[in-house]
Amino acid sequence: MNRATVTASAPTFREIFEGELTFVYNALRRLGIRDAELPDATQEVFATVAGILGDYDPARPLRPWLFGVAYRVGMRYLEVAHRRREVPSEIPEAPDSTPGAEVAIERNETRDLARLALSKVEPSRRAVLILSYYEGLSVPDIAAALQIPVNTAYSRLNRARQEFSEAARKLGWKGP
Numbered sequence: 001m002n003r004a005t006v007t008a009s010a011p012t013f014r015e016i017f018e019g020e021l022t023f024v025y026n027a028l029r030r031l032g033i034r035d036a037e038l039p040d041a042t043q044e045v046f047a048t049v050a051g052i053l054g055d056y057d058p059a060r061p062l063r064p065w066l067f068g069v070a071y072r073v074g075m076r077y078l079e080v081a082h083r084r085r086e087v088p089s090e091i092p093e094a095p096d097s098t099p100g101a102e103v104a105i106e107r108n109e110t111r112d113l114a115r116l117a118l119s120k121v122e123p124s125r126r127a128v129l130i131l132s133y134y135e136g137l138s139v140p141d142i143a144a145a146l147q148i149p150v151n152t153a154y155s156r157l158n159r160a161r162q163e164f165s166e167a168a169r170k171l172g173w174k175g176p
Contacts, residue, residue, distance in 0.1 A: 125159050
């Protein structure tokens with residue numbers, strides 16, 4: 001059987017940066033990187049990408065590979081954060097009183113509760129959960145992105161679901 005070989009061209013750094021900046025920023029935020037550190041962590045991800053772009057296989061999807069880089073950078077930031085105690089200087093926004101504000105406030109509270117519950121999930125399991133639910137990746141693709149065995153990815157996903165549900169229940173989430 002004769003198969004035609006399709007050679008995908010590698011994206012340029014500029015294409016990756018311009019197309020995936022928001023993805024990387026949100027991935028790091030979901031991994032639990034503090035808002036104050038997100039710009040620096042995002043910059044570090046793209047500095048790393050610039051250095052290893054030659055290793056990227058354009059036949060594979062870009063986002064899982066990029067998430068793998070963001071995951072490794074994010075884990076370094078979380079490790080440092082465990083050793084440091086800082087008082088947050090962020091001031092919460094005042095609630096809006098315009099019509100529909102109640103719905104927006106409720107939506108924000110639900111989002112904040114979900115973020116808090118997600119932050120309670122152990123970081124290596126959190127990464128699997130994020131790739132599964134936010135990015136819609138299959139477990140084999142998650143395993144490839146994080147460079148872990150497929151069975152480990154399945155195990156981490158199951159445990160992450162349990163940790164997330166338990167955390168959300170403890171935080172008072174009633175569910176949809």
